[in-house]
Amino acid sequence: MAKSHVSMKVNGKTIEALVEPRTLLIHFLRDEQNITGPHIGCETSHCGACTVDLDGKSVKSCTVFAIQANGSDIRTIEGMANADGTLHALQEGFREMHGLQCGFCTPGMIVRAYRLLQENNNPTEEEIRYGISGNLCRCTGYQNIVKAIQFAAAKLNGVAFQEAAE
Amino acid sequence: MIPGAFAYHRPSSVKEAVGLLAELGDDGRALAGGHSLIPMMKLRLATPANLVDLGGIADLKGIRADGNDIIIGAMTTQHDLIGSPLLGEKIPILRETSEQIADPQVRYLGTLGGNVANGDPGNDMPAVMLCLNATYQIVGRAGERRIAAREFYQGAYFTALEAGDVLTAVRIPIPAAGHGYAYEKLKRKIGDYATAAAAVVLTISGGKIGTCSIGLTNVAETPLWAEEAAKILVGSAPDAATVKKAVAAAEAITAPATDARGPALYRTKMAGVMLARALARAKARARG
Numbered sequence: 001m002a003k004s005h006v007s008m009k010v011n012g013k014t015i016e017a018l019v020e021p022r023t024l025l026i027h028f029l030r031d032e033q034n035i036t037g038p039h040i041g042c043e044t045s046h047c048g049a050c051t052v053d054l055d056g057k058s059v060k061s062c063t064v065f066a067i068q069a070n071g072s073d074i075r076t077i078e079g080m081a082n083a084d085g086t087l088h089a090l091q092e093g094f095r096e097m098h099g100l101q102c103g104f105c106t107p108g109m110i111v112r113a114y115r116l117l118q119e120n121n122n123p124t125e126e127e128i129r130y131g132i133s134g135n136l137c138r139c140t141g142y143q144n145i146v147k148a149i150q151f152a153a154a155k156l157n158g159v160a161f162q163e164a165a166e
Numbered sequence: 167m168i169p170g171a172f173a174y175h176r177p178s179s180v181k182e183a184v185g186l187l188a189e190l191g192d193d194g195r196a197l198a199g200g201h202s203l204i205p206m207m208k209l210r211l212a213t214p215a216n217l218v219d220l221g222g223i224a225d226l227k228g229i230r231a232d233g234n235d236i237i238i239g240a241m242t243t244q245h246d247l248i249g250s251p252l253l254g255e256k257i258p259i260l261r262e263t264s265e266q267i268a269d270p271q272v273r274y275l276g277t278l279g280g281n282v283a284n285g286d287p288g289n290d291m292p293a294v295m296l297c298l299n300a301t302y303q304i305v306g307r308a309g310e311r312r313i314a315a316r317e318f319y320q321g322a323y324f325t326a327l328e329a330g331d332v333l334t335a336v337r338i339p340i341p342a343a344g345h346g347y348a349y350e351k352l353k354r355k356i357g358d359y360a361t362a363a364a365a366v367v368l369t370i371s372g373g374k375i376g377t378c379s380i381g382l383t384n385v386a387e388t389p390l391w392a393e394e395a396a397k398i399l400v401g402s403a404p405d406a407a408t409v410k411k412a413v414a415a416a417e418a419i420t421a422p423a424t425d426a427r428g429p430a431l432y433r434t435k436m437a438g439v440m441l442a443r444a445l446a447r448a449k450a451r452a453r454g
Binding site: 027046057059063112130134 | 168173174200201204219245268272274275
């Protein structure tokens, strides 16, 4: 099948490439652009490990064709750290609160949590759990992921993080 | 999992999309949010030679009031439905239903048009459309026509759509102010289709049910409009015996498959339980 030209911004950098229409965005990012932060977990739109931020939406990049992303603005885990190289509040939160064990789900979790906090800068625990319900983690039991996101929300809001009593 | 090869088209108008789909015939498929079609393509259960992406057609997006109706463009996403203040005020069952579809990522891309046009009995919006007596606006080779949602579904994945047709919008009569509503869905986990689900919209007048409409999801090859069950309820308080009679009438029209979600009889009974819960919640919400 003939390839088509696509142009998109990924983590602030413009990418121009030729893609086969059937190429999924996750394969384009990982195999053709060497952007391997988004992971391939289930490949069936369930696990959320492939989540990227596309034009202000959290999407599963295994269920979007690269050609559909033509002209879009994408952010992956590679684009999360601050310009000076320090960690984004979410990355810091996941480190401080032990929000990861094996780390496979983490890039998708953080990118999803980023959009969640953009839309709701002070979510309740319930809103966080509902907001990350498209991302599966098989290690943590989610408890520390929720805390990591609460930590990040507090930091971004400039308030002290108060861990809830258990 | 890599889909089969296809040619990609991205028309910028409905006219162009209809022309392409008419010309391509069985070789062409319309692509909306893609969260039913792309998984099928990855499994090679769908192998369209051409995809006509409706994502570039601005006219297909948006929510607006038109007299006593609300018109929702087919490419409006579930995320958009949840965030719409107009729908929140006028037809809040659409928000409640959308919030129970799949997960946040899927809702950012999944569309109302795709959900109702696909003909998958597992989709949630069709039963809600039967409940609300929605009409689908369709543009095909012969121009525009309208089909009532209650006439649209013929079998699993079989609908009144013909080759070359594009479902462009959904038109919903605004339910009476003060109506009660609920969408109750039993599912095994986030992202699952319903084991059974029930949509209820009703009005209360003088302490009794004045009007009532009921839709059922995933308990037959098509969504079901439970007309008889609703008739039983109208004019009642309702008391426990009447609810029981209505639940039995709703269960009687189901014909679910036995699958991983449970045996057929269990799913029928769960449709009844979902209906009883939806009725109680809708009644508690109604003013009048």
